[in-house]
Amino acid sequence: MRVDHNLEAGSGISVASVFASDNPVASAIIQVEDLGKQVISPEGPLIILDAIGFSIARGESVAVVGASGSGKSTLLGLLAGLDTPTHGRVWLAGVDLNRLDEDGRALLRAQRVGFVFQSFQLLTGLTALENVMLPLELAGHADARQQALELLERVGLQARARHYPSQLSGGEQQRVAIARAFAGNPDVLFADEPTGNLDQKTGHRIIDLLFALNREQGATLVLVTHDQELAAYCDRVLELDDGRLRESLAQPSSGA
Template sequence: METPEPVLRAEQLSKQVSSPEGRLTILDKVDLEIRRGETVAVTGPSGAGKSTLLGLLAGLDVPSSGRISLANVDLTALDEDGRAALRAEHVGFVFQSFHLIPSLTALENVMLPLELAGADDPAQAANEALKTVGLEARKGHYPHQLSGGEKQRVAIARAFVVTPAVLFADEPTGNLDQRTGETVIDLLFRLNRETGTTLILVTHDTALASRCDRVLKMDAGRFIEPAPAERVSA
């Protein structure tokens, strides 16, 4: 079987920030390659650099040094507008705190990325996405009228509606009870299989991480065992 091509590559990726104690290294010369359709978990203790890595890979932040290639585009060569345009076309997000817009209904929240991308009929596509996550009946509800699990399903519908090349999920079950979290994760993995989207998860949940093709462990801004190129055996 032909090996899928890399959809995301980081080379010698570093991030430093200023602190009262001086220059602080958050990421230290990280190398990473992720292939199209893979599911990858990034784990490690708080402060290891996991969320910083995710933000850099998604183009939400810029590295101090190093290079990132996303969907064959050099992300680090783009300005802020260029990175935003690339995210709109190729990237989806699911966050622990949902990040829904309170003044928009569930349907309008899911329509938003389609409207930003200039889609022809965003309402129809958003309706279909909500139907896929089992929330068509709640499309007229605002975020404050939805449970935590429903909010996260709306967020997942919003993330997948543009069929992104890469979906980043940062602690997607962190604000959910165990049963609701399992339902949300089952949904994420099902949509990953159905759409072929690459799924990159930051999680403290070892059971969740074990469902991914690879588990990358971070500590002090670097990957530790298993190495980034090592696949978890089935």
């Protein structure tokens, strides 16, 4: 396998963690090596991300911080297999994303990944309940409705199950999105500025809910934010500066 070669090139990966599977680091749910993304802009090639490498362990919560335009969201898209890198590779839940096609990545997402977005990204045509059911159905769960109702109850929206997104407040919409993200017990939860569109008080409530559910389910959380206070909730902070990973701080696990 190309694993060995990658290990040489890799940065900050313990050689001891190598094992015979696709995944170079068995305990890592996300493994990133020499990841780069480049786009063609009117002024020529533009490097958005360059030489990114890190790994995230199962159950860990990691904040990706950085200024606007530092490449945070691009990194998130690459980690979740929503976009393809110019070079380098990402292992998500032990699978090399480069080896999957678009549908393969979709299947992986359906089984292993949940999302929370800044702008909620709820489908306006579906009710709150149907939005939460969507990933369950896509992953082929038979009792999608029952599970979705339970999740809505856990985010305190059981009474709003039949409402459409347009009939919900911003905070309520984000709670639906969180319920949707946790549907199907994902291994990894990606959150892109989850409080960005919310007032401070609502934002705090959303963060509490997000972390509480994360602990309950034992999922790995990858959180993109520019909010240092929010980042401080996480086990670890990755800081991006102009497309490069500046430092990786380990910090004691902090609850609330």
